[in-house]
């Protein structure tokens with residue numbers, strides 16, 4: 001059982017939890033993820049580590065309430081406990097002095113990006129950060145990330161704040177040279193950004209979020225095609241070369257269980273989940 | 280039919296040729312539920328079967344048992360109605376009897392050697408073991424005497440049969456044992472692989488509870504290599520020795536086109552969803568599974584049989600096992616092949632997939648196969664399947680389960696410097712389970728590659744002895 005020490009709503013349906021998990025806090029690194037199981041009947045939900053504090057023995061994660069599991073998680077309060085958490089999982093991000101780094105984060109992944117920007121700055125990089133969301137109400141951490149970055153931009157899909165869409169990145173890239181680009185966010189966004197950076201020849205790292213079950217290399221559901229080879233998102237990643245990922249394949253695989261997920265979510269909304277008692 | 284068996288005793292007892300059959304759920308019923316197929320002997324049936332044992336002075340059965348249970352001795356106690364003593368006799372050698380009584384390949388081990396088997400069916404040793412284990416579990420376990428604390432601490436990585444055995448043995452000897460298990464539940468393949476209808480999870484849980492009552496601490500959700508590494512456990516976390524029992528959990532794929540289509544599961548994914556995550560009870564349990572009408576399972580081992588039978592229970596209209604050799608080479612347990620066939624699973628022999636064809640949504644709809652014929656024997660001694668040119672054919676399918684094998688879990692090997700590993704990724708050990716690193720031992724599937732529950736337990740026993748010796752000298 002993992003106790004929730006902090007529960008904060010960062011934006012509508014986007015929540016930050018801080019939990020007491022000293023062993024994980026001691027070992028966590030930027031880019032890694034955890035797997036959360038709400039209760040005995042829960043599924044294994046992968047979430048990126050958004051922060052950690054080895055002294056306090058805590059880790060934080062930020063999640064979007066999209067389906068049954070994340071909605072149920074979102075109901076937990078400070079002082080409640082989560083049934084099981086496994087982690088840290090996945091390979092840590094490569095953090096070193098690259099030079100100028102462009103960081104692009106979308107939606108809920110703005111949270112782990114803050115950790116990434118912090119680490120990249122600490123390693124002596126010049127960091128230009130872009131945070132984006134569908135609409136301006138879904139943005140968070142703007143001030144914190146702005147303070148950490150050398151340059152900072154905001155973009156929204158509907159243009160309600162900052163740039164409309166990510167096309168402006170072409171101008172940013174045309175103006176100045178970048179040595180690396182780090183993208184975290186919805187798959188479509190990671191695909192877009194990778195397409196934008198490709199002609200400029202900027203090495204681009206994306207954090208893939210295929211469907212996972214065990215998250216430790218045992219089931220193979222997280223397989224993604226990178227450079228025409230089969231890779232396991234959980235143990236070979238989650239970070240991959242954005243110019244080599246088959247994003248369309250990934251998008252298809254992410255939708256595999258959509259009808260079942262909808263059913264589960266609907267039952268949850270209607271009467272708090274299935275009531276058959278597991279029969 | 281009654282036949283005389285010439286035993287080594289003078290009395291020449293009359294022995295029934297046939298074993299007492301084990302009551303089972305009817306095929307028409309069981310193919311729709313996940314309840315246990317075999318129901319177990321009643322007391323009467325157990326006594327009747329036990330009476331078929333000749334109490335051989337030089338029992339061959341014992342030589343066939345990887346952990347050398349004193350089989351005639353426990354059968355004798357059973358026969359005398361001394362059930363408590365009988366199960367204690369088994370437990371001298373085996374801490375997981377309810378599990379072994381259900382899933383051990385007895386027909387290739389103790390029962391293969393049983394002399395009664397020369398004239399009829401061998402004594403059903405496994406079913407008797409199961410009877411006693413169930414008898415005891417229903418009445419509550421007795422915790423055996425535990426040696427006084429030695430002050431030594433051992434880390435066991437992996438809560439499969441190998442790890443559980445090491446932990447139980449070392450705890451009884453007075454050592455402090457902590458098991459680190461990556462998944463959220465203990466049991467290894469026993470909980471994530473073998474289906475409920477062959478091995479109910481509450482039985483695994485009961486036997487794990489027993490091991491915890493010996494004083495073993497269990498930490499689930501703890502992937503060694505990512506959280507702590509082995510060198511850290513030894514140098515910083517105060518452990519005096521480590522046992523690696525991480526099993527063979529990495530699924531193999533065929534690397535044919537279309538394998539990433541929706542509806543194509545590795546057997547591991549499929550079985551983890553169904554068993555560990557209880558997808559058969561979705562949406563009451565949260566992890567979904569999608570099963571189509573025409574399910575194809577590729578492979579021919581126990582894993583393929585378990586996948587096929589699970590798919591049937593999840594509501595598939597037809598389930599076909601596609602195997603590249605012929606019926607004679609099927610590696611699965613005979614009893615389970617029979618069970619599967621009774622339930623209506625069909626087999627297509629001498630065929631192998633060459634590609635998968637998907638629909639516009641990225642879901643599999645067809646599988647192209649090529650026919651095989653058997654050539655001369657290969658390294659494994661089985662006749663090698665050779666593709667027949669131009670014999671491709673197409674099958675309709677909407678769910679494919681790839682059950683062609685599993686290889687060792689690689690995380691420990693990748694994160695432990697100096698650990699000697701073979702080219703297949705298995706860990707190199709000496710005859711006592713000692714690895715190339717001081718104080719580090721290993722056993723089970725991680726050493727042998729995919730094997731059996733009892734061989735993993737046997738390896739655990741040996742390693743426990745060696746670790747004890749090492750600790751007491753240290």
Ligand SMILES: Cc1cc2nc3c(=O)[nH]c(=O)nc-3n(C[C@H](O)[C@H](O)[C@H](O)COP(=O)(O)OP(=O)(O)OC[C@H]3O[C@@H](n4cnc5c(N)ncnc54)[C@H](O)[C@@H]3O)c2cc1C
Nearest residue numbers: 046047048062063064067068069070209210211212254261
């Ligand atoms: C390595 C990794 C890191 C992730 N980090 C975060 C994070 O920091 N914050 C966060 O909010 N989410 C993150 N995700 C996605 C998150 O795991 C899913 O949103 C979650 O599993 C949805 O569960 P649910 O039951 O609430 O929704 P479901 O009902 O299962 O699904 C709802 C929707 O989410 C999509 N979805 C389901 N599973 C996944 C998945 N594994 N990845 C992506 N989309 C999925 C479905 O296609 C569906 O449209 C991460 C995923 C991975 C693999």
Ligand SMILES: Cc1cc2nc3c(=O)[nH]c(=O)nc-3n(C[C@H](O)[C@H](O)[C@H](O)COP(=O)(O)OP(=O)(O)OC[C@H]3O[C@@H](n4cnc5c(N)ncnc54)[C@H](O)[C@@H]3O)c2cc1C
Nearest residue numbers: 437439440441461467468472503526723724730731732735
């Ligand atoms: C579907 C199926 C059916 C089978 N049927 C039979 C049968 O009928 N009879 C039979 O005798 N055998 C059967 N087997 C084989 C048998 O189950 C295995 O040989 C046996 O379980 C091996 O035991 P083990 O302890 O070595 O490993 P496992 O049972 O694989 O256990 C290893 C454990 O280690 C954990 N682990 C892995 N890496 C780490 C890490 N880095 N840190 C922490 N924990 C880790 C895993 O999560 C797992 O729980 C079957 C196997 C399968 C897959």
Ligand code: SF4
Nearest residue numbers: 332333335340393394
């Ligand atoms: S089980 Fe078979 S081999 Fe073993 S003692 Fe009895 S008759 Fe002999």
Ligand code: FES
Nearest residue numbers: 215217219220234
């Ligand atoms: S999630 Fe199972 S192998 Fe990656």
